Amino acid sequence: MHPLQGQRVAVIVVLAMLLMWADDQYDWLKPVRYVIGYAVAPAQKAAVVPLSVAEWLGDSASLRRELLKENKQLAARNFILERKAQRMASLEAENMELRDLLSASDQVDDRVLVTSVTAVDPDPFTQQILIDKGGSDGVFIGQPILDAHGLLGQVIEVLPFSSRVLMIADTNHAIPVQVNRNGVRAIATGTGSLTELELIYVPNTADIREGDMLVSSGLGGRYPKGYPVATVTHVENVPGQSFATVKAEPTAKLDRSRHLLLVFTDKAARVPPVALWKEGQ
Amino acid sequence: MKLQVIVYVFIMLFVAFVLEHLPLPDVLYLFQPAWVMLVVTAMVLFAPNIFGLWLALPVGLMLDVEQGTLLGLHVILVAFHIFVLQLLYRRMYLFNVLQQAGVLFVMIMGEQIIHYWAVAVLREDARPVLLVMPALFTAVLWPWIYVVGYRTLRRLERG
Incomplete structure (x- = not known):
């Protein structure tokens, strides 16, 4: 030595x-x-090779009969979705017209990129996952991520071929939301549990009920507007306290989804410069 | 040092990083040992005059990127690990494998505490770390790494 x-x-x-x-x-x-x-x-x-091999084996070992059944189911589902899409086209056109009337230009549909989860952060005190798309695919810090059911989180670290995603359930995460029914705004923070978010600073008089759908309000400038975030599960007004206790369950399957969507929007995303939000403190 | 020994060491290190990243069911994450630290231990005990403190920089930075921690955190941990191993080298050399595992248990636990302190000094929102579990499972795995890694390296070196 x-x-x-x-x-x-x-x-x-x-x-x-x-x-x-x-x-x-x-x-x-x-x-x-x-x-x-x-x-x-x-x-x-x-590290993900064993997983993909297992998936491939599972795929190639499934029975023809099962595949046919699944195919039929998917065809039926596709049919329903297509019917909805037909209505969507006209609604989108109508929406554009109305927006024109309001002289606001807004894109209804966002560009997305499909990605899959490669790892979950082992640290039990944080809710982060790794995905298999990175800087070489155009992923950027602050980019919103969805699964098939709702908003899942945002990118916090970009590597060449993978990125780290902070989920909305992390205690360090908060997302501006509004009630879909009446537009009441609130902030949903993570609690560290994958099945529960908490709405903070909700006045006792606010019109929020159990079963209300919360959608992203787009106010933070980070997340696009109008994606489902959570469903309210519990509202409690404690007399003498200024704020109500409101719990909600994320609509995204935070612990189950394997395939996710990275959203590219013009408006969302760009992280505001640090100086801007530090000044206010 | 022979070429095959160098190749073997790099394969061990690579496998350690793969295991560190391996997707596991949630429950198993509690039992995840510090794979890279195990391999670093084997390397430093095997060839103390080749694998020294310098190892802390590349391995530490790669661990930081892999785990998404602040750059430099694992450099401290690996440097500490190597330094303690060098201090205890003669003892470790004479210890039997179970005693070595005991020393590793205490070392990894100490490193988990340093991990927490280092973050707590810099940020207010330092997250708690697991203390016993990683240390325990690292110690439990040491005899296997000792046989597969250290002994094999010795044999390769001798011929």
Whole structure:
């Protein structure tokens, strides 16, 4: 061992602390992280091989009869959805017309990219997942993510071939929502449980009932407007307290969905500069 | 040092990173050992004059990116791990494998505490870390890594 090994360790620890501080405070270490992502990518790809092999085996081993049945079911479902889509076209046109009247231009349909979940963060104190699309597919920080049932979360870290997603159930996450029935606005924060969100700062008099659908209001500038977020499960007015306790269940299947959609919208997404929101504090 | 030994070491490290990233059912995540630390232990014990403190930088940074932690956090942990191993090298060399596992248990637990402290110094919202589980399962796996990794490396080196 080198005679000054202790001092060398101390230097490394101090340098690493400085690095952590810089990574925490500033953005300019993001490219470094991105480049190191190339070194980690092979191992990450290899780690999902057993999963894809199992999936492939499952697919190729399913019976012809089952496939035919599934095909029939899907055809029926497709038929129903197509009928809805027909109505959708006219509604969209009508919507555009009305928006023109209001002289506001808004895109109704967003561009999406299909991705699948490759890993779940093992840390039990956070709700994050990894997906198999990254910077090389145009993913950016702050990008909203949906599953087939509703909003799931947003991208918080982009690597070349994968990204990290913070789910709406994380305790560090909040999303502006509104009640679909009457447009009452609220903020839904994660509780750390995958099946529960909490609406904060809801006045006791607010018109929110159990069973109400909460949709994203688009007010934060991060999420697109109008996607389902959660269903209200519990409303409690405690006399003497200024805010009601409102619990809701996410509509997205946070712990089950394997295939997700990355949404590209013009309006949503771009993260506001740090200076903008730090000033207010 | 022979070429096959170097190749073997890199394969071990690669497999450790794969295992670190392996998708598991939620319950099993509680039992996930520190795979990379295990391999680093084997490397440092096997060739202490080749695998030294420098290893902390590449391995630590890759772990940080892999786990999405602040860049530098795992550099501290790996540096600490290697330093303690170097301090205890003679003892570890003479210990039997169960005693080595005991030392690893205490070391990993200490590193989990440092993990928490390092984040808590920088940010107010430091999340709690699991203390016993990762250390326990790392220690339980050490005898296997010792046989598969360390012993095989010795044999490769000898011929």
